[in-house]
Amino acid sequence: MTSVKTxxxxTEGGAAWTVRALDGQFGTTIAATVPGEVHTDLLAAGEIPDPFDGDNESALAWIGRTNWSYQTSFDWTADGNAVQELVxxxxxxxxxxxxNGRELGRTANQHRSYRFDVxxxxxxxxxxxxxxxxxAVTAAEAVSAGYGTWPHTNLHPYNALRKMASNFGWDWGPDVATVGIWRxxxxxxxxxxxxxxxxPLAGLDGDSGVLNTELTLAWADGFSEDVTVTVEVGGTKTELTVAAGTETASVTSTVxxxxxxxxxxxxxxxxxDVTVAVHEDRWQGRVGFRTVSLNVDPDNNGTQFVLSVNDKPIYVRGANWIPDDAFVTRLNRATYETSxxxxxxxxxxLLRVWGGGIYESEDFYDICDEQGILVWQDxxxxxxxxxxxxxxxxEVEAEAREAVTRLSQHASLAVWNGNNENIWGYVEWxxxxxxxxxxWGAGxxxxxxxxxxAELDPRxxxxxGSPYSFDQFIHxxxxxHGTMHIWDVWNQVDYTTYRKYKPRFVxxxxxxxxxxxxxLTSVVHDEPLDPYGEQMLVxxxxxxxNLKLERGLGEHLPKWKDIDDWHWTTQLNQARAIAFGIEHFRSLYPLNTGAVxxxxxxxxxxxxxxxVDGHGIRKPLWFALKRVYVERLLTVQPRENELVVAAHNDTDTTWSTEITVTRRSIGSDSFARETFAPEVEPRSATLSSLPESVTKPTDPTREYLEVRGAxxxxxxxxxxEDTALRLSGNxxxxxxxxxDEGYDVTVTATALAKDLALFPDRLDPAARVDSGLVTLSAGESHTFHVTAAxxxxxxxxxxxxxxxxxxx
Known part of the structure; x- marks a missing residue:
């Protein structure tokens, strides 16, 4: 018999930890929380200010160059078992x-676990x-100095250690290189x-579910009995007897x-639910029965990138995911659910877990399993x-084996990706x-x-890599070909450049x-507030x-007059830029098969x-994404010498609706109207040409097209562009x-009101609004619902x- 006792x-389990600096100027021993990080321990003890506030980030850089010692004591009652391990x-x-004065081992990898015989x-x-x-910083520098520098972005040689890269700072994140017992x-x-x-690798065989449960077993010295492995899933119990000392076992169950x-x-x-038992030792988890495949075959247009679930192609409407807090030990089931x-x-x-972060937690994956969000894990x-x-x-092999083993059970796991931009970097940087x-990592x-x-998660x-063209002889x-990253937009060129691309998958x-x-104002305290203020630039x-924010306005919007206009103008331009790109990509379907x-x-x-910002407030961009990520999208797009209405139907039923296109004045006049009724088949798209009656304005500065489906x-x-559009300020x-929940704001238009947005956090940081970027023609109304205010x-x-x- 075996009975694993833990x-x-x-800290939650009752252990009292302390942490102290082993060098430097900080001489105080403070209480520590485990799991936790030294920054959060120092913050909880009142020894440092909030690292996110003002310019505290640089003032606290000493933490990453200090050695730290965590210590606890505990009693032990012998329980008759033969083996004790620190895990x-x-x-x-x-x-x-x-x-107890005996060195158990040394570690150098945040992304794996360790087990020591005690x-x-x-x-x-x-x-x-x-x-x-x-x-962390001095350790990375020491390793880098020892075997030479490998090219990297940002300030510190994060690539010398197997540690979360963005913890050393990124072009969106603070340099708060932590240490700690983080799990x-x-x-x-x-x-x-x-x-x-x-x-537990769940798949399908026709209408039956097949679960291949692969186990590794650890045996105590001297134990020589055969044991029975039992797997229960979906009302099916399967047993297998394994000989003493057998280190691996495979059990196949059919549901x-x-x-x-x-x-x-x-x-x-x-x-x-899946239960695996070996005598009294039990493992429990959950699986979803499905298949996932990725088609990267060449075609007449280049190389496909088609993700399919249960043999059904999925048009990806996704986003990249970074660690949800610079101090990841503050994350929990509730924070993941919210995000x-x-x-x-x-x-x-789909969410793509980006390669400068972590192999995400069970909470993250469990929620994605439950909600049907596919996960691409770098x-x-x-x-x-x-x-x-x-x-x-x-270290890379050890962490990869552990990560694949741990995450392979999850139904939401759809792609393993080798790296972020490193192949591109080798070719071009x-x-x-x-x-x-x-x-340099190609191996x-x-x-x-x-x-x-292929060995551990062949399903x-x-x-x-991302991006990658799935042929080493193609850029x-x-x-x-394959996946593409588009960064000349934002860095060098206007966002209208998105239309010059015909990417297979972005x-x-x-x-x-x-x-x-x-x-912003909770952490930036420049007086006066300015885009180029000292704390703003932190x-x-x-x-x-901020120069790119200004340059990115192009002809779309005027330069701001004051800080309030800077804030609104740049938020609006961000939302419009991304919506512009996604609408174009979706209009290319089926050539384009997704955007992340x-x-x-x-x-x-x-x-x-x-x-969504660091305080969980949805920016105008989020509302733009909600509009362009709908299952059934209408968008007007230029094609050669004409305008078309692109209709992308990402549902399983035919989309039949009457579409009315009206050329209107900014006031209330209607100059021309055309009606048509496309039949858009399931998971397909159509392009409908528009006649000159609606596409040729008399005065382009005072007219626009309103496209409405029944x-x-x-x-x-x-x-x-708006800089030439004669919009009314009244x-x-x-x-x-x-x-009962807060308040409603109803806006009624007497002329074209473009991209209305309500910012209730200006009055109360806890307030949230349900909608944004609403456009109204004359005579229309919209009600914004505000909660918690x-x-x-x-x-x-x-x-x-x-x-x-x-x-x-």
């Missing part, structure tokens, strides 16, 4: 672990556990045989008439060359000269990682805008970021590409009515904004 050494699920990062070291009272961490730690006590790992798991918009998400809900409410069906390599020396390669022929992306995925597709960022593209006003990490915007979330208050779908087309009126008597600039008040 003694948690976490650390996550140590960040370069650590030495000592128990059978002969435990005593009844006062076991002293000490974990000493090298300062649970415990003592496990057992006898006989223990389940070491489980990979008749299984309900298939589907991504959102394609079906339901049934999940089946993933942002993706759901915006109409997304292996953790980003924007850098990586050594392939023996020490680092061994000037790495080859400093590398001087040294290996990981083209050999090691695909072998591990999940693997992509060598990795060629629009005609896995990164983005445009910046500031966070909500209340979020919270703008992109190279020449950069980025959904922020990890602190910052000017960035995010749709089912309520709506879009607009403007013949000139085109609407607003009224406020208190409600007290009703004001009236609203106006800067709480209620529109494009009209920028250009009138």
């Amino acid at each position: 003694v948690p050494l976490t 650390a699920d996550g140590l960040d990062t370069v650590a030495t672990i000592t128990l 059978t002969d070291l435990l005593v009844a009272e006062g076991n002293e556990l000490v974990i000493e961490f090298a300062g 649970p730690i415990r003592v496990e006590s057992w006898s006989g045989v223990r389940i070491d790992s489980v990979r 008749d008439a299984v309900d298939r798991w589907w991504p959102r918009g394609h079906g339901e998400q049934p999940l089946y 993933i809900q942002d993706a759901l409410d915006a109409g997304m069906n 292996f953790l390599f980003a924007c850098a060359a990586y050594s392939e020396d023996e020490a680092l390669a061994a 000037g790495w080859r000269v400093p590398l001087a022929g040294r290996p 990981y992306y083209f050999d090691l990682l695909p072998r591990i995925v 999940t597709p693997y992509s060598q 990795p960022n060629d629009e005609r 896995s990164e593209f983005g445009f910046q805008g500031p966070p909500a006003w209340s979020t 919270h703008q990490k992109a190279f020449e970021g 915007v950069w980025q959904l979330n922020d990890n602190w208050p910052v000017v960035s590409w995010a749709a 089912d309520g779908t709506t879009t607009y087309w403007y013949f000139v 085109a609407y009126a607003a009224s406020v009515v208190a409600t 007290t009703a004001p008597t009236s609203v106006g600039v800067p709480v209620l904004r529109s494009a009209n008040d920028l250009v009138s």
Whole structure:
């Protein structure tokens, strides 16, 4: 018999931890929280100010160059088991672990767990556990100095360590290089045989579900009995007897008439409980029965990138996901639910977990399983060359094997991706000269990682990188092949450049805008507030970021008159830029098979590409994404010498609706009207040419197209940019009515009111609004519903904004 007993050494489990600096100027021992990070411990103790506020980031840089010691003591009661092990699920990062004066081991990888035999070291009272961490920045520099520098972006050589890259700072994130016991730690006590790992790989065979459960087993010395492995799933129990000492076992279970798991918009998400037992040791999880495939075959247009679930192609409407807090130990099930809900409410069906972050938590994956959000998980390599020396390669293999084993059970897992932009970097970013022929990571992306995925999770597709053209003789960022990142928009050219591309799949593209006003002013205290103020630039990490915000206005919007206009103008321009790109990409369907915007979330208050800011407030960009990520999209697009209405139907039923196109004046006149009724087949798109009666304005500065479907779908087309459009500054009126939840603001238009947006956080940072970027023709009304706030008597600039008040 075996019975694994666990003694948690976490703060929640009753362990009292302390942390102290081993060098530098900080001489105080303080209470520590485990799991946690030294920054959050110092903050909780009142020893440092908020690292996100003002310019505290630079003032606290010493933390990343200081060595730290975590310590606890605990008693131990012998329980009759033969083996005791200290199990650390996550140590960040370069650590030495000592128990009762005996060194157990040294670690150098945040992205894996560790297990140490402590059978002969435990005593009844006062076991002293000490974990000493090298300062993250100095550790990275020391490793880099030891074997040479490999090219990387940003300030520190993050690529020298197996640690979350963005923890060292990124072009949207703070430099707060942490140390700490960041995942649970415990003592496990057992006898006989223990389940070491489980990979329940769920698939389909016709209408039946097939579960291949792959186990690894650990055996105590001297235990020589055969054991029975039992797997229960969907009412089916399957047993297998394994001989003593057997380290791996495979059990196949069949569930008749299984309900298939589907991504959102394609079906339901049934999940089946799985229990694996070896005598008294149990493992429990959940699986969804589905298949996933990735078609990257050549075609007449280049190379496809088609993700299919249960043999059904999925048009991807997604976003890139970064760690949801710069201090990841503050994340929990509730925070993940809130942020993933942002993706759901915006109409997304995929999140790409970017390679400069972490292998995401069980909470993240469990929620995606439940909600039908597909997950693209990068292996953790980003924007850098990586050594392939023996020490680092061994760590890479260990972390990859553990990550694939842990995450393979999840129905939502759809893609393993080798790296972020490293193949592109090698080809185009000037790495080859400093590398001087040294290996740079290709061995990981083209050999090691695909072998591990094929071995441990063969049901999940693997992509060598993003972007990648799936042929080593083609530029990795060629629009005609595979995945593409579009970054000349934002960095160099106007966002109308999106229309010059015909990408097969866009896995990164983005445009910046500031966070909500209340979020920004909670951390930026420049007097007066200015885009180029000292603290403002602390919270703008992109190279020449605010200059690019200004340049990116182009002919679309005028330069701001004051800081309030700067905030609204740049938020609006961000939203329009991304909507412009997505509408174009979707109009190319089926040539284009998906778009994954950069980025959904922020990890602190910052000017960035995010749709939802660091305080969880949905920016205008989020409302634009909600509009263009609808299942049934209408958009007006130029094609050669004409305008067309593109209708993309991303549903399983035919879209039959009468569409009316009206050429209107900015006032209330209707000059021309055309009606047509396209039949858009399921999961397809149509292009309908528009006649000159509606596409040829008499005065393009005073006219626009209003396109309405009988089912309520709506879009607009403007013949000139807003800087030339004769919008009225007195085109609407607003009224406020208190409600039980907050208040409603109803706006009624007397002329074209373009991109109306309400910012209730200007009055109360806790307030949230349900809609944004609403356009009204003369005579129309819209009601904004505000929650968690007290009703004001009236609203106006800067709480209620529109494009009209920028250009009138």
